[in-house]
Amino acid sequence: MAQRTVFYVSDGTGITAETFGNSILAQFAISVRHVRRPFIDTPDKAHQVVREIAETGEREGRKPIVFITVIEPEAHRIVCSAPALVMDMFRTFVEPLEDELGITSNHRVGRFSDVSKSQEYSDRIEAINFTLAHDDGQSSKNLAEADVILVGVSRSGKTPTSLYLAMQHGVKAANYPLIPEDFDRGHLPPALKPYKSKCFGLTIAPDRLSEIRNERRPNSRYASLENCRAEVAQAEQMMRRDGIAWLSSTHKSIEEIATTILRDIRPDRLVY
Amino acid sequence: MAQRTVFYVSDGTGITAETFGNSILAQFAISVRHVRRPFIDTPDKAHQVVREIAETGEREGRKPIVFITVIEPEAHRIVCSAPALVMDMFRTFVEPLEDELGITSNHRVGRFSDVSKSQEYSDRIEAINFTLAHDDGQSSKNLAEADVILVGVSRSGKTPTSLYLAMQHGVKAANYPLIPEDFDRGHLPPALKPYKSKCFGLTIAPDRLSEIRNERRPNSRYASLENCRAEVAQAEQMMRRDGIAWLSSTHKSIEEIATTILRDIRPDRLVY
Numbered sequence: 001m002a003q004r005t006v007f008y009v010s011d012g013t014g015i016t017a018e019t020f021g022n023s024i025l026a027q028f029a030i031s032v033r034h035v036r037r038p039f040i041d042t043p044d045k046a047h048q049v050v051r052e053i054a055e056t057g058e059r060e061g062r063k064p065i066v067f068i069t070v071i072e073p074e075a076h077r078i079v080c081s082a083p084a085l086v087m088d089m090f091r092t093f094v095e096p097l098e099d100e101l102g103i104t105s106n107h108r109v110g111r112f113s114d115v116s117k118s119q120e121y122s123d124r125i126e127a128i129n130f131t132l133a134h135d136d137g138q139s140s141k142n143l144a145e146a147d148v149i150l151v152g153v154s155r156s157g158k159t160p161t162s163l164y165l166a167m168q169h170g171v172k173a174a175n176y177p178l179i180p181e182d183f184d185r186g187h188l189p190p191a192l193k194p195y196k197s198k199c200f201g202l203t204i205a206p207d208r209l210s211e212i213r214n215e216r217r218p219n220s221r222y223a224s225l226e227n228c229r230a231e232v233a234q235a236e237q238m239m240r241r242d243g244i245a246w247l248s249s250t251h252k253s254i255e256e257i258a259t260t261i262l263r264d265i266r267p268d269r270l271v272y
Numbered sequence: 273m274a275q276r277t278v279f280y281v282s283d284g285t286g287i288t289a290e291t292f293g294n295s296i297l298a299q300f301a302i303s304v305r306h307v308r309r310p311f312i313d314t315p316d317k318a319h320q321v322v323r324e325i326a327e328t329g330e331r332e333g334r335k336p337i338v339f340i341t342v343i344e345p346e347a348h349r350i351v352c353s354a355p356a357l358v359m360d361m362f363r364t365f366v367e368p369l370e371d372e373l374g375i376t377s378n379h380r381v382g383r384f385s386d387v388s389k390s391q392e393y394s395d396r397i398e399a400i401n402f403t404l405a406h407d408d409g410q411s412s413k414n415l416a417e418a419d420v421i422l423v424g425v426s427r428s429g430k431t432p433t434s435l436y437l438a439m440q441h442g443v444k445a446a447n448y449p450l451i452p453e454d455f456d457r458g459h460l461p462p463a464l465k466p467y468k469s470k471c472f473g474l475t476i477a478p479d480r481l482s483e484i485r486n487e488r489r490p491n492s493r494y495a496s497l498e499n500c501r502a503e504v505a506q507a508e509q510m511m512r513r514d515g516i517a518w519l520s521s522t523h524k525s526i527e528e529i530a531t532t533i534l535r536d537i538r539p540d541r542l543v544y
Contacts, residue, residue, distance in 0.1 A: 013531040016295040023288040027377040036542040105299040259285040270308040
């Protein structure tokens with residue numbers, strides 16, 4: 001498979017260019033070397049990146065692909081002159097937006113808003129703190145404040161999903177393990193009873209679960225396929241009986257799981 | 273300020289459309305209501321979204337703006353027919369890429385790769401686990417494995433930044449609080465000595481720190497401006513003396529802090 005070097009150049013973090021470029025390149029059967037170059041906000045830094053792009057093209061004998069989100073006009077002009085296929089993501093869409101909105105864009109440097117003054121940002125940080133304090137059933141305090149409570153057997157993906165929900169969406173996500181005591185009792189942990197409507201279950205294929213657990217505790221009963229099969233079956237039965245919505249994390253990323261959870265139990269959080 | 277409703281429509285999570293749309297809209301002085309509509313991968317769901325877009329436009333008397341990343345051809349055609357300013361992010365850049373690469377894109381549904389088979393994905397999950405186990409100086413075990421070790425006074429932003437580095441970049445980020453004992457001794461915590469080159473410091477303006485600490489422990493000595501001033505001064509002095517690179521988190525988001533850390537001490541992680 002042909003390899004290409006792709007640059008993401010920005011006068012900000014470059015995260016937007018990288019997210020977008022990655023998604024679009026996934027449409028092509030090529031192997032990609034990714035290079036992110038953030039904070040390119042002066043002519044000097046822009047010239048330096050252009051040199052790097054030119055050298056890469058010469059070395060590889062193929063034009064690099066460059067996704068840019070550069071606002072600062074002089075740096076923008078210089079980066080656009082690179083000997084490469086330059087995909088100018090902002091400018092392409094700014095003109096139609098200016099026409100539709102009837103106003104001109106700022107074209108200004110320093111798009112970073114001051115996070116110390118942003119309510120949305122402090123909500124995200126508070127959600128992260130809440131989620132950490134309510135990881136793995138550590139605390140039943142303040143569950144009334146939780147937006148979402150994830151339940152599932154140990155290692156089904158609850159912790160990373162909770163943290164993602166908090167970090168990206170400012171969603172306070174507690175999580176509770178389902179353990180043999182719960183299965184014996186045949187019901188969700190008692191602390192969760194009043195909050196059934198905000199519970200969401202994660203399940204996972206027993207063979208995948210066994211693989212993951214074996215990395216932590218090799219050859220334990222905890223990790224054995226037999227035990228994983230039994231725990232998963234009991235957890236699924238309990239969620240079905242208690243009317244908890246759930247999905248399988250086996251082949252899904254935390255981004256996909258989190259988006260599904262929001263769509264299904266907190267659709268209001270997809271509108272803001 | 274005029275308000276506009278902006279839709280992010282995707283047959284995937286919609287995160288790419290949302291990230292991109294948010295960045296470009298930040299260039300305009302308008303107030304935006306954001307609506308994310310993920311997993312629009314059938315004609316039925318596409319028709320439903322088009323109806324929602326049309327109703328919104330009628331109710332508000334203004335054309336909605338729609339950012340789309342829809343691959344499935346029939347759903348794509350339907351969403352593009354919405355009475356709105358439709359910004360087709362993928363198609364706009366696919367053609368020039370096809371020309372440059374000399375291959376056609378997949379235009380296929382189900383872009384989701386199976387995460388259970390992705391090394392990059394399991395590295396991210398492993399990094400999250402490592403970071404949680406090494407949060408707030410909890411453990412000095414396996415510090416040799418850490419990619420980055422953040423240091424700073426309590427509430428300077430170490431935990432959210434560490435989690436972001438792990439979750440987005442698969443970077444194993446430990447973090448250590450700097451506490452009065454360290455200041456008395458005048459040196460970094462002894463466990464960190466062998467790893468100075470991967471330490472990075474966070475500092476913060478004393479008045480902001482005092483505000484944040486007051487939310488946790490109102491009117492405590494811990495939160496007092498006087499104590500915050502003293503701790504920050506001592507921490508900065510120590511980092512300067514020990515030659516630790518550092519930045520102030522006061523006005524920076526975790527995304528900006530994380531990108532700066534990678535650029536400064538792990539530039540290799542910006543290339544992959």
